[in-house]
Amino acid sequence: MKLFYYSRPDGMSNFGDSLNPWLWNQLLPDVFDEDETTVFVGIGTLLNNLLLKRLSNVRKIAIFSSGIGYEKGLPNIDNSWTIYCVRGLLSAQKLGLPAKFAVADGAILVRRLFKPTGGKTNRFAFMPHVHHANYGSEFWKLTCEQIGFGYIDPRWPIEQVLSAISQTEVLLAEAMHGAIVADALRVPWISIVTSSRILRFKWLDWCSSINAEYKPSYIAPLSHLYPPTARGIRSSLKATRHWVNWLKQDKFRSLNKIGSSQQTMIATQLVNIAKTAHPTLSNEYHLNQLTLELEERLDKFRDNVMAGKYH
Secondary structure, three states: OEEEOOOOOOOOOOHHHHHHHHHHHHHOOOOOOOOOOEEEEOOOOOEOOOHHHHOOOOOEEEEEEEOEOOOOOOOOOOOOEEEEEEOOHHHHHHHOOOHHHEOOOHHHHHHHOOOOOOOOOEEEEEEOOHHHHHHHHHHHHHHHHHHOOEEOOOOOOHHHHHHHHHOEEEEEEOOHHHHHHHHHOOOOEEEEEOOOOOOHHHHHHHHHHOOOOOOOEEOOOOOOOOOOOOOOHHHHHHHHHHHHHHHHOHHHHHHOOOOOOHHHHHHHHHHHHHHHOOOEOOOHHHHHHHHHHHHHHHHHHHHHHHOOOOO
């Protein structure tokens, strides 16, 4: 059975995607090989109309904690699929599945494998979306240094990101799997949005699983730093919505003064968000229940593998 997860065309590592081989090869040793006729689809926003095109040789598919999102349609599910669980209620609803299939993102199982060592080294740290790290890592590193925040790059090796998150008191996360892992490691988090590229649906989907409200804090759009994600009316509407959401944050309206550099303005916004936004952390008991439920479903998958279901 082949482990499937999203690989960027540019070959760049991304924390959420790279969690797949790190996590599943430890939890499911000796299960995966390069046989593309049977596939395990795990962590990621992978359930869309392109999935089957990416799995052209597949005969049987196991879905474990994946989410709906991106692209323009839903996958065509048939008897070759076995769905053990999906990321959240929104994914289950989109696929027409009963609510019992909505458990959580499999990334929370990191808490079973990674044990933080050492104390906290950062009061606050910022972790951007991988797309924004790709185009603006130097900007974000310098901005974080300016205000004494840690900077966590989603392109770093898994262990480095895990250590950096665990050594942070409060994570300001644009990378959703940064927030998911922070929550799993009991690090409070604040969701950040710096462009219209951030997919609100997948955040709402995950937050539904941990009974949390999705209330992101918006940073002034960095049009000079990020290339346009797409062209057309739909993209323009998303960009406009981002500007509107930013302007709704009254405490930031006075920051865009003539003579202020954009880096200083963004740095001031991050500081104000850290001071005023209420960090999120899921209920400990509920998180434990989600973890146990994921482990039970993983045991069921393992039993099916041993019984030859995927041969």
